[in-house]
Amino acid sequence: SQTIHQWPATLVQPVGSPLSLECTVEGTSNPNLYWYRQAAGRGLQLLFYSVGIGQISSEVPQNLSASRPQDRQFILSSKKLLLSDSGFYLCAWRAPATGGGYTFGSGTRLTVV
Amino acid sequence: SQQGEEDPQALSIQEGENATMNCSYKTSINNLQWYRQNSGRGLVHLILIRSNEREKHSGRLRVTLDTSKKSSSLLITASRAADTASYFCATSSGGYNKLIFGAGTRLAVHP
Numbered sequence: 001s002q003t004i005h006q007w008p009a010t011l012v013q014p015v016g017s018p019l020s021l022e023c024t025v026e027g028t029s030n031p032n033l034y035w036y037r038q039a040a041g042r043g044l045q046l047l048f049y050s051v052g053i054g055q056i057s058s059e060v061p062q063n064l065s066a067s068r069p070q071d072r073q074f075i076l077s078s079k080k081l082l083l084s085d086s087g088f089y090l091c092a093w094r095a096p097a098t099g100g101g102y103t104f105g106s107g108t109r110l111t112v113v
Numbered sequence: 114s115q116q117g118e119e120d121p122q123a124l125s126i127q128e129g130e131n132a133t134m135n136c137s138y139k140t141s142i143n144n145l146q147w148y149r150q151n152s153g154r155g156l157v158h159l160i161l162i163r164s165n166e167r168e169k170h171s172g173r174l175r176v177t178l179d180t181s182k183k184s185s186s187l188l189i190t191a192s193r194a195a196d197t198a199s200y201f202c203a204t205s206s207g208g209y210n211k212l213i214f215g216a217g218t219r220l221a222v223h224p
Binding site: 006034036045046049059088090092094100101102104105107109 | 146161213
């Protein structure tokens with residue numbers, strides 16, 4: 001069966017420090033991968049999506065970047081965190097060429113101090 | 114940018130009552146999906162309704178879609194305390210079927 005792993009669950013980082021959040025999917029090949037951010041009490045904002053290795057599309061200009069070095073690995077990064085980067089980050093996957101539902105990871109709560 | 118807008122923002126009901134949440138969107142869609150999020154957790158996919166469907170059922174869930182009004186509703190019948198969560202609608206559109214989420218409805222079901 002397919003599973004999605006996202007870590008760490010919580011992270012407190014100082015302003016100006018780098019960031020690396022990792023997401024991996026098991027049990028499927030060539031998934032579509034997504035990074036979302038959720039501000040407190042709000043909906044989800046799509047940050048990046050990827051339909052294949054090395055293929056990254058950015059939805060909003062920001063201080064973050066994404067990479068997909070392997071088929072089932074999706075990484076969210078920043079060189080220097082800002083206070084406004086705080087939030088709940090969620091990774092998700094979906095089988096390609098379908099309009100079906102997404103499967104979400106358990107999320108990472110990032111607090112930039 | 115947000116596509117779906119849920120209404121109401123918050124809903125408080127007693128166990129056994131029905132809960133209805135509404136969602137409106139702005140552009141044409143391939144499908145509309147509803148998700149549930151327990152506090153501080155990831156989202157769980159509940160149900161998907163395609164643009165050519167008008168109603169769909171799954172257990173105690175009933176979803177309707179009116180593409181002429183660009184709106185959808187989620188009905189949870191015979192609610193339970195365990196249904197307490199935030200519920201989000203999300204629209205899928207475009208070639209890559211990206212999901213765009215609304216701000217959600219916070220449902221509280223009191224025993």
